[in-house]
Amino acid sequence: MTPPRAVLxxxxxxxxLLSALASLALGAVSLAPAxxxxxxxxxxxxxxxxxxxxLRLPRTIIGLAVGAMxxxxxxxxxxxxxxxxxxxxxxxxxxxxxxxxxxxIYFGLAELHPVVLPAxxxxxxxxxxxxxxxxxxxxxSPLTLILAGIAVSTLAGAAISLALNLSPNxxxxxxxxxxxxxxxxxxSFAHVWIALPCIAxxxxxxxxxxxxxxxxxxxxxxxxxxxxxxxxxxLRLLLGVAIGVGGAVAVSGSIxxxxxxxxxxxxxxxxxxxxxxLLPSAxxxxxxxxxxxxxxxLIPATNELKLGVVTAFLGVPLFLAYLLRERxxx
Amino acid sequence: xxxxxLENVGVTLGRRVVVQGVSATLSPGSMVGIIGPNGAGKSxxxxxxxxxxxxxxxxRIDGEPLSGMxxxxxxxxxxxxxxxQTLHWPLTVERLVALGRLPHLAPMSGLSADDAExxxxxxxxxxxxxxxxxxxxxxxxxxxxxxxxxxALAVGAPALLADEPxxxxxxGHQFDVMELLRAEARGGAxxxxxxxxxxxxxxxxxxxxxxxxxxxxxxxxxxxxxxxARLRDVYGVAATIERHGDAVTILPSARVAN
Numbered sequence: 001m002t003p004p005r006a007v008l009x010x011x012x013x014x015x016x017l018l019s020a021l022a023s024l025a026l027g028a029v030s031l032a033p034a035x036x037x038x039x040x041x042x043x044x045x046x047x048x049x050x051x052x053x054x055l056r057l058p059r060t061i062i063g064l065a066v067g068a069m070x071x072x073x074x075x076x077x078x079x080x081x082x083x084x085x086x087x088x089x090x091x092x093x094x095x096x097x098x099x100x101x102x103x104x105i106y107f108g109l110a111e112l113h114p115v116v117l118p119a120x121x122x123x124x125x126x127x128x129x130x131x132x133x134x135x136x137x138x139x140x141s142p143l144t145l146i147l148a149g150i151a152v153s154t155l156a157g158a159a160i161s162l163a164l165n166l167s168p169n170x171x172x173x174x175x176x177x178x179x180x181x182x183x184x185x186x187x188s189f190a191h192v193w194i195a196l197p198c199i200a201x202x203x204x205x206x207x208x209x210x211x212x213x214x215x216x217x218x219x220x221x222x223x224x225x226x227x228x229x230x231x232x233x234x235l236r237l238l239l240g241v242a243i244g245v246g247g248a249v250a251v252s253g254s255i256x257x258x259x260x261x262x263x264x265x266x267x268x269x270x271x272x273x274x275x276x277x278l279l280p281s282a283x284x285x286x287x288x289x290x291x292x293x294x295x296x297x298l299i300p301a302t303n304e305l306k307l308g309v310v311t312a313f314l315g316v317p318l319f320l321a322y323l324l325r326e327r328x329x330x
Numbered sequence: 331x332x333x334x335x336l337e338n339v340g341v342t343l344g345r346r347v348v349v350q351g352v353s354a355t356l357s358p359g360s361m362v363g364i365i366g367p368n369g370a371g372k373s374x375x376x377x378x379x380x381x382x383x384x385x386x387x388x389x390r391i392d393g394e395p396l397s398g399m400x401x402x403x404x405x406x407x408x409x410x411x412x413x414x415q416t417l418h419w420p421l422t423v424e425r426l427v428a429l430g431r432l433p434h435l436a437p438m439s440g441l442s443a444d445d446a447e448x449x450x451x452x453x454x455x456x457x458x459x460x461x462x463x464x465x466x467x468x469x470x471x472x473x474x475x476x477x478x479x480x481x482a483l484a485v486g487a488p489a490l491l492a493d494e495p496x497x498x499x500x501x502g503h504q505f506d507v508m509e510l511l512r513a514e515a516r517g518g519a520x521x522x523x524x525x526x527x528x529x530x531x532x533x534x535x536x537x538x539x540x541x542x543x544x545x546x547x548x549x550x551x552x553x554x555x556x557x558x559a560r561l562r563d564v565y566g567v568a569a570t571i572e573r574h575g576d577a578v579t580i581l582p583s584a585r586v587a588n
Contacts, residue, residue: 211432214429214432216418217419218412218415218418218429219412221412224401225380225382226429227433229401271421272420272421273421274419
């Protein structure tokens with residue numbers, strides 16, 4: 001039995017608040033919830049305030065926002081492409097954004113100004129979008145778009161590998177690796193202000209077309225006969241993914257798997273229509289990424305684990321459990 | 331009340347001319363069958379009438395050029411039941427039928443009481459009320475066909491364009507669907523259906539458009555269209571036409587060269 005939508009949204013919102021609180025409280029130094037709340041309210045002690053407001057709050061906000069964006073983009077793309085394997089990286093936006101970031105590091109541009117790297121990442125995502133339109137802009141079928149996306153994504157991936165291959169020293173290589181594995185360590189409010197507007201624009205563009213995604217359950221002709229302007233929808237969706245995911249990758253690197261599994265995890269809790277999973281996927285993505293980030297901080301390791309690695313290890317068992325339970329549907 | 335007027339309509343897909351030179355005026359309150367052999371261009375003609383394919387010539391909905399109309403406006407006038415539709419997500423029957431209300435929904439609003447009523451009525455008429463909680467992708471072919479018919483009826487449009495609405499249906503439900511479509515037409519709607527069953531076409535339609543190799547070769551009441559000579563020429567079959575009172579039966583008996 002599926003829960004009423006209000007219960008689902010309410011439950012996920014509570015989970016977000018709890019995971020955000022945990023993210024602010026846990027880490028190298030653990031703080032009691034009361035101290036965290038006091039620091040947030042502006043009358044905590046100096047140490048707690050410094051840790052909570054300056055170190056953990058930006059990181060927590062970025063974790064929530066990036067997770068929400070990836071979950072939402074995955075849900076929208078699965079609905080639009082009518083393909084349960086779709087995820088934000090399928091159209092090349094993630095890899096292209098990562099390539100922008102890697103280029104900034106490789107050519108030493110990142111040292112000029114802290115904004116250069118994320119700006120180049122977003123630019124990378126937009127260039128990938130333009131390339132995608134050039135390759136498949138006029139095509140009707142979602143398959144053409146997926147194939148073009150894979151071409152763009154593979155090209156960007158190859159360019160990143162090339163940068164790794166040619167990287168002048170091991171430190172640069174390590175830094176480039178970070179963008180491939182994803183991390184939200186040491187993020188400041190500057191990163192928050194770069195990512196949030198992009199993610200907000202992307203989210204609005206993707207949430208706008210929920211009903212259209214439902215209509216596409218009946219295929220292109222069916223949706224068109226129900227009054228959907230397919231071209232406008234495609235433009236909004238691709239722009240939403242490029243701007244939103246580009247902004248997310250710009251501050252977190254490319255984090256796999258969240259966009260793929262989150263829609264599958266929330267779908268059984270809804271009526272399974274593409275519009276019904278959009279908002280829950282955003283909320284659940286935020287929770288999953290925040291929990292994974294807490295895991296990154298708490299799991300003892302000589303190098304701090306990268307976020308993308310943890311989301312995959314956290315996500316795969318959930319995904320397998322889901323598949324075993326749901327396989328009769330597919 | 332909707333009138334679809336076609337004048338010298340042609341459709342070219344790739345470099346192949348699929349439909350050419352079709353002129354006809356389809357008026358409200360009538361049930362029009364489109365018949366013809368496989369590959370004659372029936373579905374293409376129907377899709378062109380909905381504006382789903384670029385067509386040459388003139389296509390007007392109530393006098394307004396179709397190409398200039400917004401998709402939403404077309405959707406409120408013409409409901410479409412495609413042929414052998416694939417469903418991409420495992421939705422419940424009720425949710426699927428509700429998709430028919432999309433053309434009427436204002437942005438960001440949910441289903442109104444009127445919408446809910448239209449959905450109930452459509453499910454009732456297509457005889458799928460008992461299936462409402464089932465997952466549509468798990469239904470039998472015939473059940474699914476009726477659910478998709480309910481989806482098209484839920485639009486509540488003054489015209490219904492159905493592509494092979496009888497495919498996958500058992501004989502009982504074939505009669506049910508034809509009765510339903512005729513009732514729609516008697517109620518003032520324009521019903522256009524692509525049909526393969528010539529007996530059903532002859533019994534229920536007011537008018538038949540016979541399409542062969544992309545051209546409209548006959549446009550008349552059923553018995554004027556369905557003559558043994560024409561069935562031989564167009565379909566390549568020898569057929570007998572039996573009449574028992576009002577009931578007509580078209581019985582193809584052998585393949586002949588055409």
